[in-house]
Amino acid sequence: MSWKPVDKISVLLENGSLAIPAPRQVSKSFFNHQIFFLQYPLQKDIFAWMKSKSIRKSTVSKDPQISSSIEPDRPILKTASKASAETVEPLATQDKSTTMVSPSTLRQDYSKGALRRSDLKKDPLAQFDVWFEEACACRAITEPNAMALSTANCDLVVTSRIVLLKGYTQKGFSFFTNITSLKGKQIVENPHVSLLFYWPPLERQIQISGTATLLPLATTERYFHSRPRDSQLAAYASFQSAVLPNRQTLEARMHSVQKKFKNQEIPLPDFWGGYLVAPNVIKFWQGRRNRLHDCFEYTKKEKNWIIERLNP
Numbered sequence: 001m002s003w004k005p006v007d008k009i010s011v012l013l014e015n016g017s018l019a020i021p022a023p024r025q026v027s028k029s030f031f032n033h034q035i036f037f038l039q040y041p042l043q044k045d046i047f048a049w050m051k052s053k054s055i056r057k058s059t060v061s062k063d064p065q066i067s068s069s070i071e072p073d074r075p076i077l078k079t080a081s082k083a084s085a086e087t088v089e090p091l092a093t094q095d096k097s098t099t100m101v102s103p104s105t106l107r108q109d110y111s112k113g114a115l116r117r118s119d120l121k122k123d124p125l126a127q128f129d130v131w132f133e134e135a136c137a138c139r140a141i142t143e144p145n146a147m148a149l150s151t152a153n154c155d156l157v158v159t160s161r162i163v164l165l166k167g168y169t170q171k172g173f174s175f176f177t178n179i180t181s182l183k184g185k186q187i188v189e190n191p192h193v194s195l196l197f198y199w200p201p202l203e204r205q206i207q208i209s210g211t212a213t214l215l216p217l218a219t220t221e222r223y224f225h226s227r228p229r230d231s232q233l234a235a236y237a238s239f240q241s242a243v244l245p246n247r248q249t250l251e252a253r254m255h256s257v258q259k260k261f262k263n264q265e266i267p268l269p270d271f272w273g274g275y276l277v278a279p280n281v282i283k284f285w286q287g288r289r290n291r292l293h294d295c296f297e298y299t300k301k302e303k304n305w306i307i308e309r310l311n312p
């Protein structure tokens, strides 16, 4: 495949996706400046590439700027500005709308399943158990236990990040972390948190709102010692969420703790802990056709769970 420095060519397919090999980023030094620019394959190579992948060519475009130039059964080629290599901005500062994939063209309809009231367990933890088992059985889901955890400080500044679910019981959902991290500090200020599972291959999400409390020390200790040795050491090496001047500092700390605990059991760091999120609301969402999804919310009222269908 031959490459051209700056022409931006994208091929829009019927479903709005882009059929094009990814551009490559190239950098050059001019005086003291490092200039980044994209190189796109030549048009004839795109046709050859599409043919080799048996990609069906589009006949319809929803992009008004280019729809007038469409001929039936031909790919749509969109050629953007021919800026010279020297004037193309670094990738990080480019306006997303000028790059090849426009998020507004990405579209997915959901049709893998349905969730009916009659399918639901009375207890949301039992329902979670059914869906979690199905997510674990789905080979396309590599980390079914990855969940977004959102926390907010007392000024209600919210942050989210992924953590791994390490257990669930009738009492709630647990994960482990550095308790002096940003999330740990926010939980001290405000124990109300949210968990979110998203399993795209099943077109399902589960939203959980609840209250986080520290797990008993013995539970944390048991889990910490079940981790691979290097993960235990890494807990000592990483001052999670704090500024790190460079990678070498982290690796030097890792070497130093490896030496320190050589041939010894690694004690549980006092800044490391587990949290239990006791749920008060759990929502199960199943994607359906034409955005008419199914969504059921369980809300805890004293000791009972009320189930309601929500508008999607």
Ligand SMILES: Cc1cc2nc3c(=O)[nH]c(=O)nc-3n(C[C@H](O)[C@H](O)[C@H](O)COP(=O)(O)O)c2cc1C
Binding pocket: 143, 146, 159, 160, 161, 162, 163, 164, 165, 175, 176, 177, 178, 181, 182, 183, 184, 240, 241
């Ligand atoms: C797939 C995945 C799993 C992760 N699992 C954990 C975890 O179980 N515990 C944890 O403290 N951080 C985990 N992280 C890192 C967090 O997302 C986050 O970067 C880190 O905890 C610092 O977050 P904070 O500064 O908001 O407290 C994981 C990240 C990813 C992408």
